[in-house]
Amino acid sequence: MTEDLSARIARLERLRKLGLRRGARDLPRPVAPERGRRIADLPGEPVMTPFGEAWARVERFSLADDAELAQFRDTRPDTLAAVGQDPGLAALDPARAAYIDTETTGLSMGAGTYTFLIGIGQYEAPSPDAPAGSFTVKQFFMRSPLEEGAQLHLVEEMLGQTTGFVSFNGRSFDLPLVTNRFVLARRPVHFAGQPHLDLLPAARRIWRARWQSCSLSSLEQNVLGLQRSEDDVPGWMIPGIYRDYYRTGNGSDMLARVFYHNLQDIVSMALLGARMAHLFQMERLEETLAGLHPLECMSLARCYDALGWTDAGIAAYRTAHATLPGDDDRAASLRQLGYLYKRLGRFDDAAAVWEEWVGGIPGADLTPYIELAKHHEWRTLDLQAARGWAGWALHIAEGLPPGFARDDAVNDLKHRLTRLERKLASPNAPPDSDESFDKG
Numbered sequence: 001m002t003e004d005l006s007a008r009i010a011r012l013e014r015l016r017k018l019g020l021r022r023g024a025r026d027l028p029r030p031v032a033p034e035r036g037r038r039i040a041d042l043p044g045e046p047v048m049t050p051f052g053e054a055w056a057r058v059e060r061f062s063l064a065d066d067a068e069l070a071q072f073r074d075t076r077p078d079t080l081a082a083v084g085q086d087p088g089l090a091a092l093d094p095a096r097a098a099y100i101d102t103e104t105t106g107l108s109m110g111a112g113t114y115t116f117l118i119g120i121g122q123y124e125a126p127s128p129d130a131p132a133g134s135f136t137v138k139q140f141f142m143r144s145p146l147e148e149g150a151q152l153h154l155v156e157e158m159l160g161q162t163t164g165f166v167s168f169n170g171r172s173f174d175l176p177l178v179t180n181r182f183v184l185a186r187r188p189v190h191f192a193g194q195p196h197l198d199l200l201p202a203a204r205r206i207w208r209a210r211w212q213s214c215s216l217s218s219l220e221q222n223v224l225g226l227q228r229s230e231d232d233v234p235g236w237m238i239p240g241i242y243r244d245y246y247r248t249g250n251g252s253d254m255l256a257r258v259f260y261h262n263l264q265d266i267v268s269m270a271l272l273g274a275r276m277a278h279l280f281q282m283e284r285l286e287e288t289l290a291g292l293h294p295l296e297c298m299s300l301a302r303c304y305d306a307l308g309w310t311d312a313g314i315a316a317y318r319t320a321h322a323t324l325p326g327d328d329d330r331a332a333s334l335r336q337l338g339y340l341y342k343r344l345g346r347f348d349d350a351a352a353v354w355e356e357w358v359g360g361i362p363g364a365d366l367t368p369y370i371e372l373a374k375h376h377e378w379r380t381l382d383l384q385a386a387r388g389w390a391g392w393a394l395h396i397a398e399g400l401p402p403g404f405a406r407d408d409a410v411n412d413l414k415h416r417l418t419r420l421e422r423k424l425a426s427p428n429a430p431p432d433s434d435e436s437f438d439k440g
Contacts, residue, residue, distance in 0.1 A: 042251040043259045044141065047154065054150035055141040059263055060124075064132035069267070071274035073123045073133070082280040082307055083273075084197045085205075091163065092195035094273070095123050098162040099137075101265045102174045103238050103258055111184055115177050116142045116242050117258060118151065120158050121266040137266050139259060144246065152185055164195035166269055168216050171198040199272055205303055206276065210295040220268055223275060228264055233257040285312055294323040298333055305340055313340060331361050338371065351375045364400060366409060369393035373416065383427075387420045 044057030063070035073095045081089040099121035105114045121137040124130070138158060140151045155178070167174055175196065182189050203214045211222050220226040233241065233254065238261065241254045279288060279300060289297055301316035317337040324330045334357045341350035354368035354375070369389050377386035394413040400406040 042141065042143075043256055044139065047150075049150040049153045051149035051153050052147065054147055054154055055143055056154060057139040057141070057259060058136065059139075060130065060134045060136045061267065062130045062132065062134055063123075064130070066135075068274060069135050069270055070132070072270045072277065073135075075274065075277040079277050079280050080197055083202050083276045085202075085303070085306060086195075086197075089164075089195050089197055092166075092197060093163045094166070096161070096163045097166045097197075098122060098159055098164070098191075099166045099266050099269045100170055100174055100178070101167065101262055101269070102177060103242070103262050104177060105239050105242055107239075111180065113177060113180075114142065114145065114148070115174075115181055117262055118155050118178065119262040119266050120155065121270065122158070122162070135267070135270060137263055139262060141259075148181065149185060152182060152187055156182075156187065156190070159191045162191070162194070164197070165191075166197045166199065166273060168203075168265065168269055168272075169198065169200040171196055197273070199269060199276065202276055203272070206279065206296065206299050209299050210293055216265060216268060216272075219272060224268065224271055226268070226271075229260075231257050231260040232264065233261050235261070282309070282312060285315060289316055289319040292319075294320040294325075295329070298324075298329070298336075301333075301336065305336075310340065310344060327361050327363060331357060331363065331365055334361070335367055338368075347375060347379050351379075364396050366393050366397060369396065370413075377420065383420055383424050387417065387424065390416045390420060 042055060044055055047054050047056045061069060063073070075094050077090045077092055077094075080092050080094065081087050083089075101119045102115040103117035103119075105116060106112070117139060119137055119139045121135060124134045124136050126133045138154075140154045142148050142151045165175060179189055179192065200214065203219055207219065207223060208214050211218055217228070220228070237254075238258050241252075241258055245251060245255050279292075280303075281288075289300070292300070297316045297320035301313045301320060304310075304313035304316055314337065317333050317340070321330055321333040321337070324333060334353050338350045338353040338357070341347070341353060351372060354371045357365075357368040358372070369392050373386045373389040373393065375386075376382040376389065390413055394410065394417065397406060397409040397413055400409065
């Protein structure tokens with residue numbers, strides 16, 4: 001159990017001992033008992049548990065009919081660790097993970113926020129009805145707070161079969177809320193500390209540069225090519241829809257749309273996870289990069305670099321640079337590639353990148369000129385070349401708009417040129433005390 005989760009559980013336990021109950025006052029007054037609840041309007045059916053009756057809905061998707069949905073099941077755990085940039089995810093088996101999403105009565109993390117609908121997807125083994133296996137989503141609905149114990153019992157049964165979680169923003173929202181409900185119900189949190197792949201941070205690393213919005217609906221349309229039907233409902237409306245249901249007792253068409261929304265969120269997780277995993281499988285890297293937008297290649301290059309996959313990072317930067325349309329983006333690709341070569345100690349390759357930048361991209365960015373001046377002063381010991389590059393950089397800097405940045409650049413370059421002139425005049429003189437700080 002992580003330190004944050006332990007602290008949260010301890011806090012909730014203290015509040016419970018002070019007399020806190022599960023926030024029912026935040027819900028409107030329920031319908032009078034004699035009116036009853038029109039459960040026939042709800043998707044699913046009643047299920048009996050040791051804690052009383054619960055409401056559950058089960059949807060199965062045959063993997064024989066959806067090869068893309070099946071792909072994530074067979075993803076290697078080490079690939080998941082790369083997607084999430086977390087070595088602990090190597091213990092997560094996607095074939096036995098819980099794909100979790102909740103619908104709640106609010107967005108706060110307090111005890112008064114119920115998870116009135118908890119959806120969990122899992123891959124199931126082949127059966128006579130689904131010879132290729134299936135992806136099954138079970139949705140556990142709380143018709144009233146009195147059913148929460150039964151709802152959590154069904155959730156606990158399902159989570160007992162998993163090796164960890166896959167979610168979309170679930171690390172900071174869904175799972176902490178579910179944990180809160182278990183603690184307030186005095187139920188053990190057996191699933192605490194399991195590996196958890198949250199797809200939202202990974203999606204931002206890969207797609208934010210291109211699409212800006214990395215909401216699940218945006219990624220469905222722009223990355224997966226999916227369009228939800230008119231049965232969907234915006235997420236911001238969902239708490240109000242449940243409050244209307246709780247107040248009136250009527251399972252309206254809008255509440256059925258909440259079930260649909262939750263179901264599609266969970267299915268999209270598996271599809272999005274498969275798409276991400278494909279980008280981190282190196283067997284066909286060149287083919288993969290060739291089919292991507294250059295901004296996606298740039299983002300992946302940074303991901304590969306962060307993982308220490310230097311060859312893949314270099315290939316992705318090169319692919320991006322070859323197809324990026326704007327000078328600013330092309331310069332950014334060369335900047336990152338040049339610095340990657342420097343970190344690797346491949347100084348001649350870095351110098352070739354700086355020269356490519358100077359020769360191919362117009363602009364007043366001083367980076368390639370200063371880097372070439374450093375390279376020749378400290379690596380090739382060609383002081384004439386170093387002075388030439390530094391002088392060129394000074395000429396550009398003096399033409400920049402007035403301001404602190406211009407003044408700093410001009411002063412630094414004048415200092416560099418003074419040192420180079422002194423070296424050229426007295427090649428055997430001892431180095432200045434500050435020269436060791438200028439070799440980067």
